[in-house]
Amino acid sequence: MATPPTTTTTTTTPIFISTTTLRSILSHKTLITHLQTTLPNATLSLSTPPRHSLSTSQNSTLLLMPSFSTSPSLPYIGVKLVTSHPQNSSLNLPGIHACYTLFNSLTGQTLALFDATELTLFRTSSISALASSYLSKNNPHVLVMVGSGNLSPHLIKAHLSVRPTIKRVIIWNRTTEKAAALAARLTAEEGFKTVSFESNGCLETVVGLGDIVCCATNSETELVKGVDLKEGAHLDLIGSFKPSMKECDDVAIKRGKVFVDNEVALEEAGELVGAFDRGVISKGDICGTLVELIEGKKIGRKNDEEITVFKSVGSGVVDLLTAQLVYETVITDLTEQN
Incomplete structure (x- = not known):
């Protein structure tokens, strides 16, 4: 600084x-x-x-x-x-x-x-990657990117900066051509020659491959199904910022140790608000905030088998x-x- x-x-x-x-x-x-x-x-x-x-x-x-x-x-x-x-x-x-x-x-x-x-693109992606440094496995190999908008390349680059063992990035988007175009653009960029970028049109298949599954969409219906997450996966949820929006189902929230960027996520994030309303989890089940992880007041991942979830809504x-x-x-x- x-x-x-x-x-x-x-x-x-x-x-x-x-x-x-x-x-x-x-x-x-x-x-x-x-x-x-x-x-x-x-x-x-x-x-x-x-x-x-x-x-x-x-x-x-x-x-x-x-x-x-x-x-x-x-x-x-x-x-x-x-x-x-x-x-x-x-x-x-x-x-x-x-x-x-x-x-x-x-x-x-x-x-x-x-x-x-x-x-906004830099700060949002950097917060996700910072959380990943505490919550994802130390040696992830596959990053799944759900969404291919302007935030997606920032998220990919940010996660690669904290987890350099990632060698394969799979991009999914509802419009398959957009996912393929982003994969091609990243492949052509300098600095990522050891990383394979590809697109895939079957979300259920690619979610099951991800050591890190990163979501940046405006979806109001769940995309990531918890049953598809593999053991030890880290799920990074960025897109929703109001209760009507959600990027994963209740099973993903139930299976994971859930952390948030700040307490506002408990009131705004559709994935969490809906889970609270349906009794899937309570606010007391949230494991901590990003600041608590940084300060060491809360422990993120304890082993390579746990599933972790990070939900961010952004903050001033x-x-x-x-x-x-x-x-x-x-x-x-x-x-x-x-």
Whole structure:
């Protein structure tokens, strides 16, 4: 993490941090390390009001995610605005768009504006991979990616960064051509020559192969069946952020040791809310949060036979910490150039 520069409290002109700049600064590995070292303390010092979720149409959602701190070591207010339009896939457009504004919490000055779509992709995938470093087996070989949207390549790369023993990635999507296209694109990229990328149209078959099964969809009907998960699998659920959405069935939740990114998941994640309502599990059966795993207060995987589940819904804390890393790096670079 960069040391907060003195210009944080003196600059008067907000800077715009483009996607290109953000990509030049962030990598999944560096962000995972930053989150691992800063999340426990930030969770204590940051105030994060409940996320506002507003339906703007039958299929579209506007999310408002604020977080703020007056601590001198983290003097920021951050607000992210996110639009979710799942129907955009038919237009060949991303389903998620976002912008982020960073303020100085001591003076109220606007510090930076971000094109936060990429910020969201980096932070979401890095949180999943960080959780996987505690919950998946130490030597997984097969990663199954359910979904092939813009988040999917980030998730694949993030998981590969913490589990380099993965040698086979199988991608499934309802539209088989999209899964095949993503597999081909990743195959052509530098840096993954030891990894095999492929697509498969039979979800039940590929789920049973996965040491890690990662889901990033907008599904409102269960996709992953718990009976198909193999012994020792880790199930990573990212897509749902409201009770009507779910990516797995009750059997998967019942079979697994379930951890969440934060307590909000207990109220928003369809997989969990539905399981609570049906008496499949209770809130007391949730094994812990990501911060508790990092701090060692909760133990994740105890052996290679356990099935683990991680459900994330996102939080303003992680957005702010990601924005902090990018902003402070940009300001430091600008200071060194002057």
